[in-house]
Amino acid sequence: MPWAKGQQLQNGKYVIEEVLGQGGFGITYKALQIELNRHVVIKTPNEYLSYDPDYQKYIERFIEEGQILARLSQDPHPHIVGVIELFQEGNTHCLVMDFVPGENLFEAVRNRGALPEAEIVHCIRQIGEALCVLHQAGLVHRDAHPGNIMLRKNDKAVLIDFGIAKQIIPLTLSSTNRAGNDGFAPYEQRTRGSREPTVDIYCLAATLYYAVTGQRPTTSLARKLDNTLLTPPKEIISSISEQLNRAILKGMALEAEDRPQSMQSWLAMLEVPKQTSPPTVEPVHRKEVVRPPEAKSASKATPGQAATKSPRIIPWGWLVGVLLNYLFIGYSLAMSNGSLGAWAWAGAWAGAWAWAVALGGGVALAGAGNVAVALAGRVAGGVAVTVVWAVAVALAFGGVAGVVAAAGAMAWAVAWAVAAAAAWKKLLESFNKFHTFLILAGVSSLGLGLGWIGHWVFNTRS
Structure with missing residues (x-):
């Protein structure tokens, strides 16, 4: 027992x-x-x-x-x-x-x-x-x-x-x-x-x-x-x-x-297969994504020398195109006289700012690269300025001449919309949205102002 x-x-x-x-x-x-x-x-x-x-x-x-x-x-x-x-x-x-x-x-x-x-x-x-x-x-x-x-x-x-x-x-x-x-x-x-x-x-x-x-x-x-x-x-x-x-x-x-x-x-058979860690993406991200290709060489430091900061990239060619287009718009608007000219000038100025705001909104909505939404913002901005400018030109010339002038204005609108969109894209590579907005709005305003001054100088001499 x-x-x-x-x-x-x-x-x-x-x-x-x-x-x-x-x-x-x-x-x-x-x-x-x-x-x-x-x-x-x-x-x-x-x-x-x-x-x-x-x-x-x-x-x-x-x-x-x-x-x-x-x-x-x-x-x-x-x-x-x-x-x-x-x-x-x-x-x-x-x-x-x-x-x-x-x-x-x-x-x-x-x-x-x-x-x-x-x-x-x-x-x-x-x-x-x-x-x-x-x-x-x-x-x-x-x-x-x-x-x-x-x-x-x-x-x-x-x-x-x-x-x-x-x-x-x-x-x-x-x-x-x-x-x-x-x-x-x-x-x-x-x-x-x-x-x-x-x-x-x-x-x-x-x-x-x-x-x-x-x-x-x-x-x-x-x-x-x-x-x-x-x-x-x-x-x-x-x-x-x-x-x-x-x-x-x-x-x-x-x-x-x-x-x-x-x-x-x-x-x-119970062991979990060992996985090799993927290479860190931080250096690649910094060199290939954040820094534009032109800035790579400038960011590399030679032995014993500190690395220099990547320079800001400004698309001067595209900005000059925007400036010339707005100069023509300003000159055309200044050709009208009296209150009509004042209203056309105010409309064009408001259109320039509306275009810049809409363009900025389109890019902001685009987020991580939604090209369709960004394009919609750019088109919205272009339409805002085009409508104001075409109406102003049509009123200034009147009749058939006004319709022809309005058609020309639409053609110019396409030209500066393309130039402005390209300038915006280039500027975003080095500047944030707020700074890009200020640069484009400033160039547009400068173009309008120079066009008006040019018209005034030519009229004074004649």
Whole structure:
């Protein structure tokens, strides 16, 4: 019978507190180590196995694996439970291990549901690394199901309760047939007692399936004997990545030869491919976008010499074209006399400002390069001036002459609209919208003024 609470072992060195679990081979107890005042776990073979003719083989295997785990504990692994000692209490052999506080993976899923991919993959990788150490030492855990994986509060997972001696005990007594392990063992373990590393790969992949879906996977025996299909985890939780979905299905391949043949190979399937960082765009942006091509050479500094500031680029040719066009407009408007001339002059002046404002509005609306909207602003500005100027000229000349003059005015309007639009584009490369507006409005006003002065000078001399 299992030891009762308060049972003292090793002359009072350990005191039994409770039974943590009982399987086909062994019983696991939580006990208090009196001298160090700490909790430990004590695992023993089941008492009824003593009547089995192969009982001595079970004990020899139990001691052998316990000694191997004790040697591993001399260089402790952070994700493998530490083994403290082996001793015999009467006829019962005992393996003492560290007590790991926290909740096991079964409890975590029961309390929280399916766990986030990033969180659980991190923990499963830790357990996989622990199993790699065991495999290198010639051991296979064979029981890496969610109940034997403890999740600590420091985001560390610990592998506990090794499946000691399961290779030789009767399969009907094996803990792999317990409800807690149902669905996590490959069929070759359940039918032939396999102790190949591929057994641990299946167990851990099935554990990962359970953690990310919150559902137990279809048992390997049902898949093998009844041809029941395993539902891919991504069909249960659509947010699971394709990479994780493939890794789980590969690790749970029904036949051992179809799985990765080493734990390292399977863990590699869980790794996120490393992405090379793209080259920084800041230097390229500064040289190729912000600075105009003509300013590149001026912005480069020679050794020992500070870099000079890029000069402002002013489209003198286009601005001269705008000036000449407005000079002609001013001269034409000044040819009318009296109040009509004053009204025409005022209309042209207002048109110049309306054109500049509309042009600026069009570019402002254009934002990141919407050419159609920018063009609409320019056309709106051009129409504003053209209408004022054509009406003024038609009124000044009257009759057929006025219509002809108005048609000429429209032709000139197209000319200066093209020149002004090009000038605006060039100016924006070096100036902000407000400064560009002031430059164009000033050039337009200067052209109108010079046209009026020119007409006045010629009329005075004649």
